[in-house]
Amino acid sequence: MPFYRKPRNFTPLLIEAEKKSVKNGLHHAIFTSRFDRYKGDWKKDLKEGKGLFLTHTGKLYEGDWYRGFRHGFGTLSKKQQNGTYSLEYRGEWIRGKPEGVGWWYYENGDVYFGYWKRGQRHGYGKMWYANGTYYVGYWNMSKKEGLGMLIQENGNRYEGHWESNLKHGLGRFYHMHTGQLQEGCWVHNVCVRSKVSDIIIRQYCDLPTEYPIPPEELKDSKKILEESEFWLQQKIGDIDKKLQFCIDQMY
Template identity: 30%
Template sequence: MSGYGTFTCADTCRRGIFSEGKLNGLGQLITKGDTVYTGMWRDGKRDGRGVFTDSLGRRIEGWWKNETLVYGRIYDELGVYEGEVDSCGDPSGHGKFINPSGAFYEGHWENGMREDFGFAVNADGRLQVGVWHRGRFQGEQMIHNSDRIYGIDISRYQHIHKGRTYPIRWSDLRITSLGRLKSRLVSGEVDYPVSFVYIKSTQGTTVLNRHYLTDYRSARKASIPCGAYHFFSTVSDAADQAAYFIKNTRFSRGDLPPVLDLEPSDREIERAGGAVKMFREVLIWMKIVEKRVGVRPILYVNQMFVNKYLPLSPELRDNYNVWIARYGSYKPDIKLVHWQLSADGKVNGIVPEVDINVFNGYKDEFMKYLHDSTIKSNVKP
């Protein structure tokens, strides 16, 4: 069979230009399952540019090689994908995707899902650059080096080691280890200055850090930007906790914004009346402290809490900067100011292990943060 014609066999129908019984050139394949391919053929196999529609309503404009789709533009109800594909017509390899809301992703795909490195711009303009796994964003895999801005947070535990009490040698402070996590990427030797420090001041309405005032005065004398944090109790009144924190904490011009350390267990949240009720208390604390100090406090939480509970409080999530504890190699994807990346770091001048934090930005951004976001005037106790 040669020339233009139609050949029907079982569940398929082929029409187009035939040569020795095989489609060659422009042709069409229609199957009983309502899939249609219209495009170029060579020796009876799809080869070259073509258009394919399947029973799910997807339309694929692409390039076939020896019956295999190797590159395509896929249209479906989710949006438009353009890039490399696998034999099933699913995104696989490098490709771009845009949906009707304007959200965009470009990067690597595997089995129809985002995988490995890529970047996305969400419909709200938020940028995500980093590693993806099975369609979910893991975060930026940060490379740690001396260009980053590192700090520490301390409490009484940084003075106690094996039953003995030690002072902090403030003039000797240097970060010498970011912790024991092996997957963390580090370029060069870890020997970083301590660029900021947070000191625990109070907890609930009864607990004071007896080292707070000494450490606070020493940090300021060493010209290290410093701030204070309060450990929130789910069994004490939020307004009373705010008053206790303000009474026992020093707030001076140039100090970092105060922090509320929120680390309740699931059981503590349940006993407090649930997450929504707890968040109402948290907001009371935040607003009282902001009014007294003149800057908006930061919320300290861990990654599990962010995933499970923070979406229940849009006011906190959207309006307050977050300092997050996430002990992994990926930078958290949230409105972030500090990232606590380990609890087992080493700092010259401090005997026990220390929490190590990294500021979300570089030197110029840190200097702008110190100018714009720190306390503007002394607050009387």
């Protein structure tokens, strides 16, 4: 009577090779077909952990990875002609794009610090422009939107509402060269109704206007403003209580 022997489990060599080829842990250098280079941690054949990724175009990312994406905290730099690297972005990432809080250094000299969403300036942030202009306030997908303050290179300052990068809504504009404060409403970067008054430091300005300012000749200016279509279309929740001072002082 022949003896029965249970056959030994056999795994084909091809499957064994595929299992061994799955990258896990730290690898010194992995090159892509485009000659991009990655050095860092892997998990189940995906970049995960800490790593350095250098593209063939000279972009260098150093930081956290998760499931193959730049995810966590990291820095993005660009290689210069002299061989050094200049910093472009430093901050938080989610699934390959800046999201959270971070700094961005633009090639033209502009610098942004604040919140990001899907690679766009979104939320509260500050922007230093190369020409000396400064903006601090809220953004919506890289456009000024909501409450914000803009200080121009000549010292003039606007404080108020923005929409699609334009002054739109209630606001105050300080004319620092003439020593006057303009309070009122803007529509697509144009002031449609306002009240102008002298500011305390008027005597120290470069080109102070004649004092006192001639009285306005328009009658019932407050009533006209309150009945205007623009004023009626304003959302109550979008109007800052402090900025309502501009309409309350019109007479």
